[in-house]
Amino acid sequence: MVTRNQLKDRYTRLNERIAAAAERSGRRAADVMTIAVTKLASPSQIRQIVELGHQDLGESRVQQLQQRAATLEEFLSRHRMLTSGRQSTMPDQVRWHMIGHLQRNKVKPTLPLVKLIHSVDSLRLAEEIQTHAARADRDVEVLLQVNASGESQKFGLAPAAVPYLAEQIMTMLHVKVRGLMTMGPLSDDPESARPTFERTAELFNEMRNSGDFGRDFNILSMGMSEDFEIAIECGANLLRIGKALFGEPVGASQ
Numbered sequence: 001m002v003t004r005n006q007l008k009d010r011y012t013r014l015n016e017r018i019a020a021a022a023e024r025s026g027r028r029a030a031d032v033m034t035i036a037v038t039k040l041a042s043p044s045q046i047r048q049i050v051e052l053g054h055q056d057l058g059e060s061r062v063q064q065l066q067q068r069a070a071t072l073e074e075f076l077s078r079h080r081m082l083t084s085g086r087q088s089t090m091p092d093q094v095r096w097h098m099i100g101h102l103q104r105n106k107v108k109p110t111l112p113l114v115k116l117i118h119s120v121d122s123l124r125l126a127e128e129i130q131t132h133a134a135r136a137d138r139d140v141e142v143l144l145q146v147n148a149s150g151e152s153q154k155f156g157l158a159p160a161a162v163p164y165l166a167e168q169i170m171t172m173l174h175v176k177v178r179g180l181m182t183m184g185p186l187s188d189d190p191e192s193a194r195p196t197f198e199r200t201a202e203l204f205n206e207m208r209n210s211g212d213f214g215r216d217f218n219i220l221s222m223g224m225s226e227d228f229e230i231a232i233e234c235g236a237n238l239l240r241i242g243k244a245l246f247g248e249p250v251g252a253s254q
């Protein structure tokens with residue numbers, strides 16, 4: 001288990017590496033945001049990362065998302081009560097991201113919990129989100145998941161299908177497309193993710209520069225613990241990091 005001090009060190013080290021990669025590619029560190037993916041984290045580690053000031057958290061399964069969001073919200077509401085009016089490094093609220101595959105029958109419980117859904121990859125899923133968002137009278141922000149590596153076992157749209165789905169979603173009043181998300185191919189070699197990231201970034205830039213999807217089409221979610229530096233070099237502005245924060249300490253047995 002990663003201790004509190006180790007988590008703090010890992011968080012510092014991660015932020016340094018992100019800043020260095022951003023600088024190498026001529027960008028500002030502040031333009032690259034990170035989601036702490038909590039699927040490997042214990043409840044106390046989730047509290048600790050929030051205590052360090054981190055606000056964006058991600059889960060890939062709806063059930064875990066529900067449990068963790070509820071547990072953390074109890075902690076945060078206690079904290080808000082105890083510190084009301086006083087200065088604290090800890091945020092009053094967090095933003096949860098749904099980063100994993102979302103089944104249509106899980107849309108309803110997911111919507112009240114999340115800031116952004118990263119994994120929209122079909123018209124039917126988008127329509128389901130529109131239906132529940134309209135009922136709740138709110139807007140839901142989404143990313144379209146791109147399968148740019150062509151691996152058949154992976155979720156996501158073929159790149160050519162992405163602008164087409166985005167256009168269809170533009171007609172839905174309560175669903176807002178904020179950008180694209182992708183994952184590198186399964187591999188031991190982080191460099192093997194580069195072509196996937198480059199291809200997705202190219203598509204993202206084409207769509208953004210077309211102006212067809214509005215000024216808020218500006219999020220490119222790619223890069224995980226093993227390949228985030230490459231993702232930043234390719235233009236990512238939202239990273240999804242789990243293992244590098246919460247995984248087993250290097251050298252520990254599995």
Ligand SMILES: *Cc1c(COP(=O)(O)O)cnc(C)c1O
Pocket residue numbers: 037039060099100183224225226240241242243244
């Ligand atoms: C688990 C997960 C991550 C984080 O991966 P790490 O290798 O632990 O950094 C990112 N994105 C998605 C979709 C995930 O499921």
